[in-house]
Amino acid sequence: MKLKQIAITILLFTSLSSCYKDVGPIDDANTTQENVSFSADVQPIFNQTCISCHPNSGNLDLTAGNAYNQLVNVNASGYSAKRVVPNDAENSLLYKKIDGSGSYGSNMPLGGSLSVAQINTIKQWIEEGAQNN
Ligand code: HEC
Known part of the structure; x- marks a missing residue:
């Protein structure tokens, strides 16, 4: 039971951090403002x-x-x-x-x-x- 929880935690963490890494460079490359008023x-x-x-x-x-x-x-x-x-x-x-x-x-x-x-x-x-x- 405990092992399963740890496994799930690791899985969650890796998927979340890979999401973060995917988004990061796109934001950095986009030097213009998102919305002009x-x-x-x-x-x-x-x-x-x-x-x-x-x-x-x-x-x-x-x-x-x-x-x-x-x-x-x-x-x-x-x-x-x-x-x-x-x-x-x-x-x-x-x-x-x-x-x-x-x-x-x-x-x-x-x-x-x-x-x-x-x-x-x-x-x-x-x-x-x-x-x-
Ligand atoms: C020193 C005076 C002067 C300044 C400052 C100036 N304009 Fe003009 N503008 C004119 C004159 C004179 C015309 C008409 C002759 C022409 O179309 O080039 C004109 C025409 C225009 C036209 C065409 C309008 C039409 O319907 O034919 C636009 C668009 C325009 N100006 C935009 C701008 C913008 C945007 C700025 C500021 C970034 C600006 N102007 C600053 C003098 C100026």
Whole structure:
């Protein structure tokens, strides 16, 4: 009886610790945040870098309270593209205007660029469904 309990304990321990080892490296490799929040992560980038020109430049208002409704599934004013297509950064003007590709005129912010981390935050927000979260 006692031997059986010990055997079960060892079995449990090995299976649990192998689970832990399986998960560990995946977590380490995933350097980006799991979920990007529009209000906590994206809007602050707009506040810091974009709203000096974007209460109105390009008919685009990126100020808090207005930005989301100006972006998601909205046709661009200067290009034949949607500003943000949920789950599809490559077809979202917002992303193509900040990714350095120059595929839609000047890179934004005009005269500069966002950091790689900021670009990835916006990209990930779009790829996660561009939620109003
Ligand atoms: C110094 C002024 C300035 C800043 C700062 C700036 N923009 Fe712009 N933006 C413009 C101007 C002018 C246009 C219109 C010309 C064009 O499309 O390139 C524009 C156009 C755009 C458009 C296209 C809108 C449309 O529907 O045609 C997007 C998207 C955009 N900006 C995003 C951003 C983002 C995101 C930031 C901050 C990271 C930013 N901009 C910062 C001046 C600015």
